[in-house]
Amino acid sequence: MSDILISALELGQRLEQPDPPTLLDASLPNSPIAPFVPEDGRTLPGALEFDIERVFSDPDAPFPHTLPALEALQQACGQLGLSLDDEIVVFDNRGVFSAPRAYWLLTQAGFTHVRLLDGGLPGWVAQSLPVQQGFSEPTPLSTPPVLKANPSVVSVDDVQANIASPRFTLVDARSAGRFSGQAPEPRPELASGHVPGACNLPFGDVLENGHFKSPEAIGQLLHERGLSSEDHLTFSCGSGITACILWVAAELAGFEHLSLFDGSWTAWVMSGRHQE
Incomplete structure (x- = not known):
């Protein structure tokens, strides 16, 4: 890729x-x-x-x-x-x-x-x-493109169900401190911590000097967390932005079974699941 x-x-x-x-x-x-x-x-x-x-x-x-x-x-x-x-x-x-x-x-x-x-x-x-x-001015289309619904989005309910009956591995892109609960979230109203069963791969670990590391180095990082290219990975972060860095990194490393927890940790906390 x-x-x-x-x-x-x-x-x-x-x-x-x-x-x-x-x-x-x-x-x-x-x-x-x-x-x-x-x-x-x-x-x-x-x-x-x-x-x-x-x-x-x-x-x-x-x-x-x-x-x-x-x-x-x-x-x-x-x-x-x-x-x-x-x-x-x-x-x-x-x-x-x-x-x-x-x-x-x-x-x-x-x-x-x-x-x-x-x-x-x-x-x-x-x-x-x-x-x-500044930005250039676009030339709008007379007819919008016909797009498909995003097939990769995972909901809070999907993540909840996955705890009891695992179908995918949730990979959290936030820092180790936020993941462990020892560092605060940028949004002060949110508690830190992580979804039960998730593993942590801070997004900065797949980058070097503002560039992606090699596919081999990324693959090694994923392997160190017990993940293989046959696994179904679902990425999460604070609000769905840096999770996409891990998505691209995984594609570079040859992983194909990918999903995204679009609401990520914010949705999990605001749903009250972290208190269950």
């Missing part, structure tokens, strides 16, 4: 060719960014805004970053001018942080040519490649 990633230099060359890919900036506005990339509105040339917070999340959901309804997702993709067979590259301003969420959302909806800029905007800037100020 090495074709998931594209390097800054390869993308720079691709943008100079006919029919360049559509660039989607999936940065979160409130996420810390690399110290050598000022938050001054810079992005890649021609990039469109993939707004996870306000557009590509359900505004009526009780949990942050919840997958939007299918019709809303189709409308949002249509407004960005995205067709199912378009070549798309997603990135963010942290290197690897929120762009995997966009990758997961699009690929599970039926887009077939989506890649992730490994190293994101910081890696692009480090190569002295050109940037622009």
Whole structure:
């Protein structure tokens, strides 16, 4: 699955060719960014805004970053001018942080040519490649694309049922301290801890200097946690963003049986399951 990633230099060359890919900036506005990339509105040339917070999340959901309804997702993709067979590259301003969420959302909806800029905007800037100020304007489609319902979403009830009758292994991307309950959650109203039976793989462990580690190194990390490519893995985090980093990492390592606990730890705590 090495074709998931594209390097800054390869993308720079691709943008100079006919029919360049559509660039989607999936940065979160409130996420810390690399110290050598000022938050001054810079992005890649021609990039469109993939707004996870306000557009590509359900505004009526009780949990942050919840997958939007299918019709809303189709409308949002249509407004960005995205067709199912378009070549798309997603990135963010942290290197690897929120762009995997966009990758997961699009690929599970039926887009077939989506890649992730490994190293994101910081890696692009480090190569002295050109940037622009602000986003480009999209050309909306006259008819939104016909997408499929995301088949990989796991609910709170699914996770609850899995404790008694395991069908998948829940892999939590949060820090070891939050997972163990020794460190607080960023949202002060939430208790820390983890779902019974879950294992912990902090998302930073699969990254190195803002890039994904090699498939072999990622595979070793998963193996060390007793996981094999035949296992069905379900990824979780705080609110469904960094769990997608583990999703991409697992794909890179050749794992195919994957799900995502979209509400993640926030949904688990707000449902009261952590007190049962």
